[in-house]
Amino acid sequence: MNDFKERIAAELIAVRDRSLAYTEAEDDLLVRQHSPLMSPLVWDLAHVGNYEELWVLREAGGITPLRPEIDDIYDAFKTPRKDRPGLPFLGPAEARRYIEGVRGRVLDVLDSIDLEGPEPLHRDGFVFGLVIQHEHQHDETMLATLQLSGQPGLVRExxxxxxxxxxxxxxxxxxxxxxxxxxxxxxxxxxxxxxxxxxxxxxxxxxxxxxxxxxxxxxxxxxxxxxxxxxxxxxxxxxxxxxxxxxxxxxxxxxxxxxxxxxxxxxxxxxxxxxxxxxxxxxxxxxxxxxxxxxxxxxxxxxxxxxxxxxxxxxxxxxxxxxxxxxxxxxxxxxxxxxxxxxxxxxxxxxxxxxxxxxxxxxxxxxxxxxxxxxxxxxxxxxxxxxxxxxxxxxxxxxxxxxxxxxxxxxxxxxxxxxxxxxxxxxxxx
Known part of the structure; x- marks a missing residue:
């Protein structure tokens, strides 16, 4: 893996560490909706993995879908935030296993594709920048959810x-x-x-x-x-x-x-x-x-x-x-x-x-x-x-x-x- 790919891998690891840190809490806190303006935290967690599967594995890597049955659950345009508590979303443990499985395959795709070729999703690592930024944006949303939850001790000073x-x-x-x-x-x-x-x-x-x-x-x-x-x-x-x-x-x-x-x-x-x-x-x-x-x-x-x-x-x-x-x-x-x-x-x-x-x-x-x-x-x-x-x-x-x-x-x-x-x-x- 060249230096550029190593930098991308480091960014992927850093954003995932952040997502997991914001969801280190009791399951009840993660599955509950703290405001109709926000999704349950565990929905956000699995959503970033599903987005990564869609764009890196399927679109850029040509890999067969891992969990196509959950696509509609994590499609942000199909269900408004206020209605997401009623979805059959993955529980905290299963969500963590799912995003870990996706991530392992993502790193394999990163290692194999040409980042200097003509394919727009591949060129300059665009698809990886897409999912890294997307996950950071959801991490900020998670912080807004944690603020609305009123739970102490969940953020660093x-x-x-x-x-x-x-x-x-x-x-x-x-x-x-x-x-x-x-x-x-x-x-x-x-x-x-x-x-x-x-x-x-x-x-x-x-x-x-x-x-x-x-x-x-x-x-x-x-x-x-x-x-x-x-x-x-x-x-x-x-x-x-x-x-x-x-x-x-x-x-x-x-x-x-x-x-x-x-x-x-x-x-x-x-x-x-x-x-x-x-x-x-x-x-x-x-x-x-x-x-x-x-x-x-x-x-x-x-x-x-x-x-x-x-x-x-x-x-x-x-x-x-x-x-x-x-x-x-x-x-x-x-x-x-x-x-x-x-x-x-x-x-x-x-x-x-x-x-x-x-x-x-x-x-x-x-x-x-x-x-x-x-x-x-x-x-x-x-x-x-x-x-x-x-x-x-x-x-x-x-x-x-x-x-x-x-x-x-x-x-x-x-x-x-x-x-x-x-x-x-x-x-x-x-």
Missing amino acids: GELPRGRSSGPEEVHVPAGSFLMGTGTLPWAYDNERPAHEVDLPGYWIDRLPVGNRAYAAFIEEGGYDEPRWWSPEGWQWRQRSAVTAPLFWVKEGDAWWRTRFGRTEPVPMDEPVQHVSWYEADAYARWAGKRLPTEAEWEKACGWDPVAGRARRYPWGEEQPTAERANLGHRAAHPAPLGAYPAGAGPYGTEQMVGDVWEWTSSWFQPYPGFRSFPYKEYSEVFFGQEYRVLRGGSWAADPAAVRTTFRNWDYPIRRQIFTGFRCARSERG
């Missing part, structure tokens, strides 16, 4: 850098065109392609994500009770849902507290706010006299190098994320303090655009000009339209393998259980 308060509130991005998306990153998804020129007027964007202290001020000044800060749809949602603060926040006396993985603690005022919906982010931005950035504005501020005239893979350049540059890969189960990563700054001076919290943008999830589905329409194409808002950047729970300046996430504007925050922008004039 690690040391993060201290924050700093120095620096401008906003940075300026001059008018001009840039290349959005990618045509060169081998593991990029279809919705990130093709690279295309976008011309933007000048604008200002927050150097850092909006923090808990600033968001608490919005609440204290009646932000949730003032219709003028909310879009009509947002105000309807606010009234219907009766929310008054980010998910998992509660006020006792003069202090804000949050519940995080079964533990109640004071809200750290120097962290980026998380667990807010798009409607809440939009309302805050209006209250602050700003707006949410468009997806294009976000990407340009994050990774476009105006001197070199090219896009960077990460805000700081091409080098892989490190503990000094970004809070990724579940180093700790919360965002890092604001200003903790000056070494991770982008070309215009923005910070913490990768890691910590997914950031809402104002854009709907739409295809780029010249978009082509690959390898299947259900990854991106079926979601295009005006139902889902785009999120960018990756959270503390996202793995570096599934994060880059061009990566696009999307969700309904009401979603709050995911690790979401935002930053604001404003036009150069007005």
Whole structure:
């Protein structure tokens, strides 16, 4: 096995270790549904194995199906999450045996296929990048499920850098065109392609994500009770849902507290706010006299190098994320303090655009000009339209393998259980 294949094998092992760590719990916790928004944890566990069997073993390797009778059970499009507890899904022990059997055969396929040949699924290890990123995304979903479960002691805590308060509130991005998306990153998804020129007027964007202290001020000044800060749809949602603060926040006396993985603690005022919906982010931005950035504005501020005239893979350049540059890969189960990563700054001076919290943008999830589905329409194409808002950047729970300046996430504007925050922008004039 050559060096490239060994790196792929190491990534496969690392993501599987992560999945198994998140499902080291009593069977009752794994088979129970903790929210209609989420699947039982053991469904996610077997689903990643079934996806791997479908794409690596059957599609790329031409291997006879191992368990074709379970395909419908683990097809995410056939059964909504709220209905999955009623499926005859594999129990924890059987799910672990199944994914172990799949993985052994996957490594055999990796050893045998040509990663430099003309087959698109094989070329540059695309099919392996597909399943590695898919599993990391489900691992992040598992963490959101564990947070909703309220079970303590299921996530690790690690040391993060201290924050700093120095620096401008906003940075300026001059008018001009840039290349959005990618045509060169081998593991990029279809919705990130093709690279295309976008011309933007000048604008200002927050150097850092909006923090808990600033968001608490919005609440204290009646932000949730003032219709003028909310879009009509947002105000309807606010009234219907009766929310008054980010998910998992509660006020006792003069202090804000949050519940995080079964533990109640004071809200750290120097962290980026998380667990807010798009409607809440939009309302805050209006209250602050700003707006949410468009997806294009976000990407340009994050990774476009105006001197070199090219896009960077990460805000700081091409080098892989490190503990000094970004809070990724579940180093700790919360965002890092604001200003903790000056070494991770982008070309215009923005910070913490990768890691910590997914950031809402104002854009709907739409295809780029010249978009082509690959390898299947259900990854991106079926979601295009005006139902889902785009999120960018990756959270503390996202793995570096599934994060880059061009990566696009999307969700309904009401979603709050995911690790979401935002930053604001404003036009150069007005």
